[in-house]
Amino acid sequence: MLLPIIGILVGIILGLTLPIHIPMAYSSYMSIAVLAALDSVFGGIRASLEQKFEPDAFISGFFGNAFLAAGLAYIGDRLDVPIYLAAIFAFGTRLFQNFAMIRRYLLNRWRERLRQ
Amino acid sequence: MKKSLSAQLSVTLVSLILGLALAAQFKNVQRVGGSVSLQRTQELTRQVQKLEQENEALEARIEEYERRIKEFENAVQSEGQSNKLIYEELERTRMLAGLVDVQGPGVVVTVNVKYVNEWGQDAIVQNVRYDDLLKLVNELNAAGAEAIAINDERIIATTEIRNAGDYIVINTNRYSAPFEIKAIGNPDTLEAALKLLGGVADDLGVYLQINIKRVDNIRIPKYRGTFQYKFAKPVQDTDARS
Numbered sequence: 474m475l476l477p478i479i480g481i482l483v484g485i486i487l488g489l490t491l492p493i494h495i496p497m498a499y500s501s502y503m504s505i506a507v508l509a510a511l512d513s514v515f516g517g518i519r520a521s522l523e524q525k526f527e528p529d530a531f532i533s534g535f536f537g538n539a540f541l542a543a544g545l546a547y548i549g550d551r552l553d554v555p556i557y558l559a560a561i562f563a564f565g566t567r568l569f570q571n572f573a574m575i576r577r578y579l580l581n582r583w584r585e586r587l588r589q
Numbered sequence: 590m591k592k593s594l595s596a597q598l599s600v601t602l603v604s605l606i607l608g609l610a611l612a613a614q615f616k617n618v619q620r621v622g623g624s625v626s627l628q629r630t631q632e633l634t635r636q637v638q639k640l641e642q643e644n645e646a647l648e649a650r651i652e653e654y655e656r657r658i659k660e661f662e663n664a665v666q667s668e669g670q671s672n673k674l675i676y677e678e679l680e681r682t683r684m685l686a687g688l689v690d691v692q693g694p695g696v697v698v699t700v701n702v703k704y705v706n707e708w709g710q711d712a713i714v715q716n717v718r719y720d721d722l723l724k725l726v727n728e729l730n731a732a733g734a735e736a737i738a739i740n741d742e743r744i745i746a747t748t749e750i751r752n753a754g755d756y757i758v759i760n761t762n763r764y765s766a767p768f769e770i771k772a773i774g775n776p777d778t779l780e781a782a783l784k785l786l787g788g789v790a791d792d793l794g795v796y797l798q799i800n801i802k803r804v805d806n807i808r809i810p811k812y813r814g815t816f817q818y819k820f821a822k823p824v825q826d827t828d829a830r831s
Contacts, residue, residue, distance in 0.1 A: 480601035484608020493613050503614045510607035517600045528599040535603050 508564035509539040515571040522578045687745035687812040691736045695773040701798040715796040717766045719752045728789045732782030734772040736809045743812040776803040
């Protein structure tokens, strides 16, 4: 549980210090990248709590989802149809679902500990 | 245990990417000051399009009026010899006022910004300012230019050349670098006047790219605006002059 938090912190520090500038035109892609990563992290936490975590599925899921979402956003840009909203919607829904599962799992664990 | 380590590492990797993306986007928003909403952009684009259409319509109307004037003149011209003289005088005056397209030999001066390489980045030395253009026009006039246009905006008696934000306004139209100044006159004189040692081209050449080219035949368009005299009236009574 400690390593992922360190990962986020290192990422934020790197991002703030390195001279990376992303043009405003790509901000819809950035939002998708952020959401894909958030979704994967929450999914990973949930899977590990359920002890069903598989690293290869996790990594391939992250990159696969990110590329699919970016591709959809690109096509949407060409067609002037905001398809990237679909990706944001899907990721957002899953994020909340995963969070709900994590919450329930932790609550159950806490209750059991109280009972003992 | 080994499986758990690789699991931790993969989650860490994705968290790292998440952190990077968050920071990059945060910096972006800080720098640009948030995104301009799509609706606002669309609204502004629509406004620009509407104004451009209006502009086109107005220009078409100017052209139509000018054609009507021409018709009247033609009608007058065919009426007699004395009228023909008047017509010739009128035509000469119109040429002086910049109301007819003219062509002839002269020079074409292009003015553009100069770039310098500063720590691996191309930087502009200085933007073109209105007085740079004024100096060139002034020098060309002094050297006997008979017609001058900047970016096809005919320079006439009431032409303004002034800064407005990042643009230079000439005849109420906005322009930015590069500028192309066309001048009809004796090419030798015009070129020599500009290229004088310590002259305008030398002066401006320090911070601008100035290119002077002699051309055998230049076409300079007429002034496209309209005149309106609200305050000035011609003096009728010659005796009243003191």
